[in-house]
Amino acid sequence: MNDSYLDQIQWTSDGLVPAIAQDHQTGQVLMVAWMNRESLALSIAEQRAVYWSRSRQKLWRKGEQSGNAQHLKDIRLDCDADALLLCVEQVGGIACHTGRQHCFYRRLQDGQWQTVEPVIKDPEQLYGKSP
Amino acid sequence: MNDSYLDQIQWTSDGLVPAIAQDHQTGQVLMVAWMNRESLALSIAEQRAVYWSRSRQKLWRKGEQSGNAQHLKDIRLDCDADALLLCVEQVGGIACHTGRQHCFYRRLQDGQWQTVEPVIKDPEQLYGKSP
Numbered sequence: 001m002n003d004s005y006l007d008q009i010q011w012t013s014d015g016l017v018p019a020i021a022q023d024h025q026t027g028q029v030l031m032v033a034w035m036n037r038e039s040l041a042l043s044i045a046e047q048r049a050v051y052w053s054r055s056r057q058k059l060w061r062k063g064e065q066s067g068n069a070q071h072l073k074d075i076r077l078d079c080d081a082d083a084l085l086l087c088v089e090q091v092g093g094i095a096c097h098t099g100r101q102h103c104f105y106r107r108l109q110d111g112q113w114q115t116v117e118p119v120i121k122d123p124e125q126l127y128g129k130s131p
Numbered sequence: 132m133n134d135s136y137l138d139q140i141q142w143t144s145d146g147l148v149p150a151i152a153q154d155h156q157t158g159q160v161l162m163v164a165w166m167n168r169e170s171l172a173l174s175i176a177e178q179r180a181v182y183w184s185r186s187r188q189k190l191w192r193k194g195e196q197s198g199n200a201q202h203l204k205d206i207r208l209d210c211d212a213d214a215l216l217l218c219v220e221q222v223g224g225i226a227c228h229t230g231r232q233h234c235f236y237r238r239l240q241d242g243q244w245q246t247v248e249p250v251i252k253d254p255e256q257l258y259g260k261s262p
Contacts, residue, residue: 005242018149018214020160027158029151032214044239076235077244079227083149083163085235096210104207104216108175113136113208 006037010082017084021049021062021095023102024073024087030095031103033062035084047072049086066126068092092121099123137168141213148215152180152193152226154233155204155218161226162234164191166215178203180217197257199223223252230254 009017015037021030033051035043039059042050046061049070053060063069070088077084096103098119105117140148146168152161164182166174170190173181177192180201184191194200201219208215227234229250236248 002242005239005244008244018163020151020163022160029153029160029216032149032151032209075239077237077239078163078234079229079231079236080234083234085160098210100210103209103211103214105210106208108136108206108208111133111136113139 003037003041006040008081009040009077009084010080011037012082016052016054017082019049019051019084019086021070021086021088021090023090025089028102029104030070030088030090030101033060040084043072043086044075049088063091065128066092066094066097068094068126070095094120094126097123097126099126134168134172137171139212140171140208140215141211142168143213147183147185148213150180150182150215150217152201152217152219152221154221156220159233160235161201161219161221161232164193171215174203174217175206180219194222196259197223197225197228199225199257201226225251225257228254228257230257 011017016034018032019035020032023030036052039050039052049062051060069091074087099121100117100119105115106113107116142148147165149163150166151163154161167183170181170183180193182191200222205218230252231248231250236246237244238247
């Protein structure tokens with residue numbers, strides 16, 4: 001596969017693009033992370049989500065520690081070519097490092113961000129220590 | 132309502148946060164755009180999506196030209212407080228400026244981004260001219 005599909009993406013000045021992961025069965029938006037060229041190419045080659053960790057400045061195979069990988073079902077590019085949508089199968093049913101199903105567990109209610117989703121699994125069990 | 136919910140967001144160095152709009156009924160991810168403090172506060176006050184247009188450097192009330200506004204049903208913040216998820220009612224059933232239901236109409240197939248969603252309404256009808 002040549003790299004023209006990579007060249008068509010409008011990367012940020014840091015060489016990144018935001019990637020939304022959505023559960024392919026439930027439609028739930030699981031998380032948003034970032035990809036660079038290498039991580040997107042690896043995601044396609046390995047058919048699993050591989051992100052670029054901005055905080056750690058390294059490739060991050062989703063689930064590499066927790067086991068909660070994301071298997072790729074579909075990848076979409078948006079109209080202005082600066083965002084990706086991944087449809088994934090979320091292994092273990094937990095996408096968030098806090099042990100919740102997904103990362104968007106805080107809802108704006110009465111002017112405050114209120115946690116409205118339960119922890120499914122203790123992060124210590126996911127990572128061997130608190131995240 | 133005080134501004135503490137705004138202070139809890141991890142804004143980029145440009146003062147922005149990415150906002151994903153999802154159809155509240157179908158779960159379809161419609162688009163990704165950006166918000167600044169003012170646009171988020173206005174979105175909540177007006178109960179419709181108001182974005183910050185990076186290209187035009189101005190507030191952008193989604194649907195102000197096309198009529199295809201997004202009425203807010205729910206706003207979520209993610210675990211690291213640097214992304215928003217809006218559940219919306221998409222007026223007119225068209226979120227994309229190309230006249231498609233949503234912006235993620237290109238799928239990676241055989242190493243190429245291929246358009247897999249139809250135009251529902253001619254952009255000239257939406258905007259009075261081609262976008």
